[in-house]
Amino acid sequence: xxxxxxxxxxxxxxxxxxxxxxxxxxxxxxxxxxxxxxxxxxxxxxxxxxxxxxxxxxxxxxxxxxxxxxxxxxxxxxxxxxxxxxxxxxxxxxxxxxxxxxxxxxxxxxxxxxxxxxxx
Amino acid sequence: xxxxxxxxxxxxxxxxxxxxxxxxxxxxxxxxxxxxxxxxxxxxxxxxxxxxxxxxxxxxxxxxxxxxxxxxxxxxxxxxxxxxxxxxxxxxxxxxxxxxxxxxxxxxxxxxxxxxxxxxxxxxxxxxxxxxxxxxxxxxxxxxxxxxxxxxxxxxxxxxxxxxxxxxx
Numbered sequence: 001x002x003x004x005x006x007x008x009x010x011x012x013x014x015x016x017x018x019x020x021x022x023x024x025x026x027x028x029x030x031x032x033x034x035x036x037x038x039x040x041x042x043x044x045x046x047x048x049x050x051x052x053x054x055x056x057x058x059x060x061x062x063x064x065x066x067x068x069x070x071x072x073x074x075x076x077x078x079x080x081x082x083x084x085x086x087x088x089x090x091x092x093x094x095x096x097x098x099x100x101x102x103x104x105x106x107x108x109x110x111x112x113x114x115x116x117x118x119x120x
Numbered sequence: 121x122x123x124x125x126x127x128x129x130x131x132x133x134x135x136x137x138x139x140x141x142x143x144x145x146x147x148x149x150x151x152x153x154x155x156x157x158x159x160x161x162x163x164x165x166x167x168x169x170x171x172x173x174x175x176x177x178x179x180x181x182x183x184x185x186x187x188x189x190x191x192x193x194x195x196x197x198x199x200x201x202x203x204x205x206x207x208x209x210x211x212x213x214x215x216x217x218x219x220x221x222x223x224x225x226x227x228x229x230x231x232x233x234x235x236x237x238x239x240x241x242x243x244x245x246x247x248x249x250x251x252x253x254x255x256x257x258x259x260x261x262x263x264x265x266x267x268x269x270x271x272x273x274x275x276x277x278x279x280x281x282x283x284x285x286x287x288x289x
Binding site: 025028029032039041043044049050053054057060061064065066069070072073074076077080081082 | 149154161164165168172228229230233235255257258259260262274276277278279280281283
């Protein structure tokens, strides 16, 4: 066909490319929301500070006169306020050169389980 | 037919320019990070870490065999001393205005088989908007007979839980 002007092809092509680019970006954004949510929950739920604090407090407490009452304080407060089951067993360790105490700490908040046995 | 190749150079230039534009666009788009609702955990984590660190700093013994500052302020029940030590640790920044972090502290204790709480420190004059997402940090504190904490006296050393709620106001 004589005299057909084809300059408009470029504009149509560019519009097509831009629409594909926007579609691709939209897919990335919509996935980021879903992925981020799971990661956020996993990271926030992990009780790092709680476990470290519990551990140091138990180690400090086993040589006191009223260890049983203090451990009961920590068990009940953990259960009611931190929603975690804490169980601490402790007994003197015989046959040691220096008198030592064997301590068993168990921590479970339904998501994270932590157990440790140590000599103090 | 006479074939002229004078336009070949223009074609090469066009291809080179196209590559250059694609590379530029790639770098620009990779530099963008889109903040989604799921990413708020980054801020929450930073705030939680900051609060836990501040409490840990206050829970260091002041000298060999001495009480920690945290035990001292709870034992003597002095929220003012707690605020004076805790709020600079949270808010002070280098070469910038103070970070407007708000907090509210509470002490939980065991009374028999029940758990009860008393307020230790509240942000003065803060009006909650209802849209203040908060994080919570806790710290065990040992108190000994003769303390001034307004809870029933047991006559023995006991452990109470200091709970701090942190948010940006």
